[in-house]
Amino acid sequence: MPNKESGSQEALTPDQREELLATLKARFEKNMIRHEGLVWADVQAKLEALPDKLRSLYEMERTGGEPDVIGQDSETGEYMFYDCSAESPKGRRSICYDREALESRKQHKPEHSAVEMAAEMGIELLTEAQYRELQKLGNYDMKTSSWVQTPERIRKLGGALFCDRRYDTVFVYHNGAESYYGARGFRGSLRV
Structure with missing residues (x-):
């Protein structure tokens, strides 16, 4: 697995790649239920032709x-990658929703925001629909929660949406966009 040193936009080394x-x-290969009928060699060929996408996957990992x-x-023929960790990714927790929310905090600011972090990684936050699609493939966020893309009308009023799975059900909630918790991060998607 790639090392955990801080990310950058530099090209991957041959060893990292x-x-x-x-x-x-x-x-x-271990999780064929997520992508029945697809062949790894085809996915790898596409990845090797798109180093920027490979860099984004490196950051996700x-x-x-x-x-x-x-x-x-x-x-389009594009392959769709989602974060499939059992819980919200550890390296993306304790962050508020976006830059506006981060700047609105007067004290105890988190280090980052989900929307900005995703953009820096070259990925997008899952939508609510994508989050529900992922949950059909397994049980995710049983102990954590994940920010999801929030409709502009909700965001303009200061809110943001997040999801989790409890009681064998996927729940969608709202919170102030400036809030952050140790058990809330975000899941991303990448089209390759």
Whole structure:
């Protein structure tokens, strides 16, 4: 698995690249239920042709997301990667929703925001629909929660949405966008 040193936008070293591809391949083969009918060699060929996407996957892995292919877009042919860690990625917790929320805090500011962190990684926060789609593939966020993309009308009023799974049910909640908790992070998606 890639090391946990801080992320950057530099190209991956050959060793980082090979280690990441080996990790992704092992996860892909272990979890075929997430992507029935897809072939790893096809996914890898696409990844090798798109170093920026490979860099984003490295950041997803480095921050604890355990990214995996969850399907393929029938129109574009793009593979869809989601964070598939059992709980919200450890390296992305204790963050508020976005830059505006971060700046609105007068004291005890978190180190980062979910929207900005995702943008820096080259990924997007899951939507509520994508979060529910992921939950059909397993049980995620049984002890944690994850920020999801929030509709502008809710965000303009100061709120933001997050989801989790409890009592064998997926719940969607709201909170002030400036809030942050040790058990709340975000899950991302990447199209390759």
